[in-house]
Amino acid sequence: MDDAQNWHEITLTAERVEALRKRADQHKYDHGHAVVLSGGAGRTGAARLAGRAALRIGTGLVTLGVPGSAQMEVACQETAIMLRRVDDPLALESLLADDRLNAFCIGPGFGVGERCRACVALICGANRSVVLDADVLTSFSDDPEALFALVWNRPVVMTPHKGEFRRLFPDLAGADPRVACRKAAMRAGCTILLKGSETSVADADGGLGVHNPDGKRAAPYLATAGSGDVLAGMICGLLARGFVPVAAAETAAWLHAEAGRRIGAGLIAEDLPEALPAIFAEIGL
Ligand SMILES: NC(=O)C1=CN([C@@H]2O[C@H](COP(=O)(O)OP(=O)(O)OC[C@H]3O[C@@H](n4cnc5c(N)ncnc54)[C@H](OP(=O)(O)O)[C@@H]3O)[C@@H](O)[C@H]2O)[C@@H](O)CC1
Numbered sequence: 594m595d596d597a598q599n600w601h602e603i604t605l606t607a608e609r610v611e612a613l614r615k616r617a618d619q620h621k622y623d624h625g626h627a628v629v630l631s632g633g634a635g636r637t638g639a640a641r642l643a644g645r646a647a648l649r650i651g652t653g654l655v656t657l658g659v660p661g662s663a664q665m666e667v668a669c670q671e672t673a674i675m676l677r678r679v680d681d682p683l684a685l686e687s688l689l690a691d692d693r694l695n696a697f698c699i700g701p702g703f704g705v706g707e708r709c710r711a712c713v714a715l716i717c718g719a720n721r722s723v724v725l726d727a728d729v730l731t732s733f734s735d736d737p738e739a740l741f742a743l744v745w746n747r748p749v750v751m752t753p754h755k756g757e758f759r760r761l762f763p764d765l766a767g768a769d770p771r772v773a774c775r776k777a778a779m780r781a782g783c784t785i786l787l788k789g790s791e792t793s794v795a796d797a798d799g800g801l802g803v804h805n806p807d808g809k810r811a812a813p814y815l816a817t818a819g820s821g822d823v824l825a826g827m828i829c830g831l832l833a834r835g836f837v838p839v840a841a842a843e844t845a846a847w848l849h850a851e852a853g854r855r856i857g858a859g860l861i862a863e864d865l866p867e868a869l870p871a872i873f874a875e876i877g878l
């Protein structure tokens with residue numbers, strides 16, 4: 594399927610607003626436990642942004658998995674977010690043994706290479722919901738098929754910007770982004786969110802949603818360092834809350850852009866999670 598006309602506009606549907614609501618009879622464990630894996634000392638900012646976004650979007654608990662070298666750095670910055678030491682794939686395996694930790698985010702600031710590839714293999718092998726972003730996508734650029742074998746038919750959202758997309762899907766990078774995103778998702782066998790001023794979300798069955806197709810929801814001040822890390826955290830948080838991958842990706846894309854639109858000029862990535870409470874109040878949560 595490569596029909597560029599066959600798509601829907603991404604909006605915040607009434608059903609998704611209801612799914613964002615917390616009911617009076619629920620407690621934090623009813624809203625999931627998200628884990629964001631961080632890079633080492635001096636490289637924790639991106640994971641901290643993602644963790645903050647997961648918490649603000651309503652995840653019950655958020656843990657940052659942090660190498661020992663970076664524990665003090667992260668502990669000095671975070672309060673509501675919990676910390677676990679994760680130095681290597683072995684430590685990750687022990688986290689994965691606890692199935693209450695129900696959604697993961699890996700890639701932002703994580704570091705490129707074998708440790709990254711091994712962690713992705715463990716998370717996907719455990720069939721855990723996961724957002725694969727940034728350094729994960731770069732880590733597999735020499736062997737995209739190895740990544741597709743891991744994510745095929747799993748609850749995975751990949752979130753490439755155009756540079757990362759080109760590294761994984763070089764033959765599709767020149768095509769219309771909507772068509773390219775759909776073909777990529779069908780090839781990889783998972784949900785793909787292709788970032789840009791227009792954002793596309795495609796699933797493995799050929800479904801395609803487009804945010805800002807007519808430019809009316811433009812949010813150009815999102816073009817700032819760490820903005821994509823926040824988006825990855827929002828998606829991870831929604832996966833932890835029980836959204837299926839496409840719904841998590843589309844809902845996060847809408848909320849992320851809405852936050853960007855409201856803040857406007859002067860926006861920095863830290864502002865985005867903090868904009869969510871006002872948006873939630875306005876949509877009636
Ligand atoms: N606060 C923090 O801690 C932050 C930490 N961060 C972390 O840094 C790590 C590196 O992430 P990254 O995205 O900066 O660099 P990366 O993908 O390795 O290469 C970039 C190259 O790709 C290309 N390119 C093409 N299209 C593009 C597009 N639309 N958007 C962007 N790039 C595009 C372009 O190359 P060109 O096309 O010009 O040849 C460009 O030179 C990663 O772990 C991330 O999480 C950041 O999130 C910032 C905040």
Ligand SMILES: Nc1ncnc2c1ncn2[C@@H]1O[C@H](COP(=O)(O)OP(=O)(O)O)[C@@H](O)[C@H]1O
Pocket residue numbers: 727754788789790791792811812813814815816817818819820821822823824849
């Ligand atoms: N001109 C733009 N208009 C709207 N959104 C944009 C624009 N430029 C970037 N964005 C959004 O900002 C985010 C940038 O993500 P990314 O490139 O991964 O940055 P980082 O790695 O620094 O977090 C994406 O969600 C993208 O859709």
